[in-house]
Amino acid sequence: MKINAYTRRTILGGCISLVIMLTLTFLLGKLSGYEAKILIRHSLAGMHTLCNTISLASATILALLLTLLGISSSSKSKLKKDHYKHILQIAKLDTLVFVLSVITFLIFNLPITESENVPYNWFNFVYYISVAISSILSSCLIMVVLMLYNTIVNIINIVGLGITDHPLVRKDNEN
Structure with missing residues (x-):
């Protein structure tokens, strides 16, 4: 990628938004395993909504890129290859965001908070990973929109x- x-x-x-979110x-501080389990249970609906929204936005952006290509090719001005490479970069990043959001949605459909066999100290790890993943997905979508x-x-x-x-x-x- 150029x-x-x-x-x-x-x-x-994207990096600034990621740093702000993380x-x-x-800043909330360290959580106990029990607190993390409760927070995960309460935030799962929000994670599902976030992943659905990001995947829907990504799919819509990909479809709208086709319209952008139509406008670009039908313009009176002849555009350089850099324009089309930029559109290709957007499409690649947007497709990655789409795939990651769908995978994340599927992972967070696992009923981890209902399991009695998972040690409480694991919930800290799961909570912070879920926050990191949601922050990364949101930052990547911000990058797509900026591009x-x-x-x-x-x-x-x-x-x-x-x-x-x-x-x-x-x-x-010019060529």
Whole structure:
């Protein structure tokens, strides 16, 4: 994956959101195994909703990328390959987010809090892992949206405003 200014800003935005989410979680302090079990039990519905929302958003974004490709290919301005590579990066990251959210949804459907054979100290581990996974999924979706925002701004500038000296517009003498 080519690291350009847009990609660096996107990664930075995702990392900042991840650090904020994890920091706020760890500011709650250390939990006992019993407290973690109770928190897991109460947060499972929220985790299911989060995973469903992220998978739905990811699938919708993938479908809308097809529309973006149609607009890009039908524009009067000829776009450089970098534009299409950027769309490909969005599609790859979005597909990864979709797959991870579905897998996470399936994992959190396991009735771990109902099991009497799981030691209480394991619930701390499960709780912090669930927080980390939800934070990572949310940050990745934020990255996808930031990448999509950059692409939309470029399309508006090129197609909507007719800017011909944009870095993504191919000149007649370029490939």
